[in-house]
Amino acid sequence: MKFQRRTPKRGRVEIIPMIDTILILLIFYMSFSTFSAKEKRIDSRLPLIAKASATAPTKVALDLAIHVFNKDRITVNGAEYEPTGLRDAMLQLASIGQEATIVIEGDADTSYQAVISALDACAQAHLTNVAFRPLTEKVTPATK
Amino acid sequence: MKLKRRRLKRGRIEIIPMIDTIVILLIFYMTFSRFAEAGKENGLKLPDSRAGDEFKQLPNQVIINMYSKDEVYIDKQKYTVDEVPPFLQHIREKDPRYAKMSLILRGNRDMTYADLSAFMKACAKAKIADVTFTTQEIQ
Numbered sequence: 001m002k003f004q005r006r007t008p009k010r011g012r013v014e015i016i017p018m019i020d021t022i023l024i025l026l027i028f029y030m031s032f033s034t035f036s037a038k039e040k041r042i043d044s045r046l047p048l049i050a051k052a053s054a055t056a057p058t059k060v061a062l063d064l065a066i067h068v069f070n071k072d073r074i075t076v077n078g079a080e081y082e083p084t085g086l087r088d089a090m091l092q093l094a095s096i097g098q099e100a101t102i103v104i105e106g107d108a109d110t111s112y113q114a115v116i117s118a119l120d121a122c123a124q125a126h127l128t129n130v131a132f133r134p135l136t137e138k139v140t141p142a143t144k
Numbered sequence: 145m146k147l148k149r150r151r152l153k154r155g156r157i158e159i160i161p162m163i164d165t166i167v168i169l170l171i172f173y174m175t176f177s178r179f180a181e182a183g184k185e186n187g188l189k190l191p192d193s194r195a196g197d198e199f200k201q202l203p204n205q206v207i208i209n210m211y212s213k214d215e216v217y218i219d220k221q222k223y224t225v226d227e228v229p230p231f232l233q234h235i236r237e238k239d240p241r242y243a244k245m246s247l248i249l250r251g252n253r254d255m256t257y258a259d260l261s262a263f264m265k266a267c268a269k270a271k272i273a274d275v276t277f278t279t280q281e282i283q
Contacts, residue, residue: 020164024171027171039278039279040193040199040278041197042193042195042196107257109256109257110257111254113254115260116193117191117193119193119277123195123196135257135261
């Protein structure tokens with residue numbers, strides 16, 4: 001008996017499904033690359049100015065006053081710190097007492113990034129009792 | 145003349161293109177539902193930070209997107225910082241979910257302390273003390 005030999009089909013690259021697949025992969029990677037910048041949250045409790053101004057400043061337990069001049073100049077209770085060294089300083093100060101009240105203040109032209117960096121340093125040292133002093137209020141030295 | 149009648153092709157559902165279409169629609173809706181998440185402004189450049197918890201929005205939290213004191217966005221609507229307290233008061237009275245309202249500040253990294261100070265005054269005016277600062281994780 002003579003067997004009929006099958007003629008092998010000539011292979012070819014299917015262009016249209018390949019374009020579909022590439023497009024889907026492109027959309028997928030484009031979408032998820034957007035989310036790679038992960039958002040974080042740092043909680044704080046702002047002072048209610050109406051109440052704060054009604055009370056005498058001496059009654060405020062002001063332990064640490066961080067003044068952010070700009071991204072390169074930060075003072076803690078008058079002592080100047082490098083922005084990179086602020087975290088270590090906060091850790092050192094936190095070791096003295098976790099209950100420290102921190103008031104962050106800045107100049108009118110201080111950048112928000114610099115303020116958040118100071119807040120970040122506090123958060124890294126687990127100092128959570130942080131408040132901000134609005135511009136109109138006078139800066140008073142730390143008093144116990 | 146006898147006309148030849150065409151034989152009708154039997155209709156059938158093409159499964160593979162249907163799966164392709166469904167997958168594309170799924171990716172599309174997944175993507176844009178994330179982009180439309182709770183009134184976030186996508187053009188904002190958030191400040192960098194190392195510390196911080198994972199971002200999540202509670203039902204009583206309102207997201208404030210702030211470029212400067214003159215450019216504040218809440219639910220895609222533009223306000224100035226002075227217009228924010230009456231607006232917050234309005235939604236607090238309208239919706240019982242916001243009786244104990246707190247804010248999420250998504251501030252642009254280029255804004256100044258003067259802008260932040262104006263925001264803090266607006267918070268005090270609206271009698272809101274709980275504010276969460278949104279940052280971007282340092283890569």
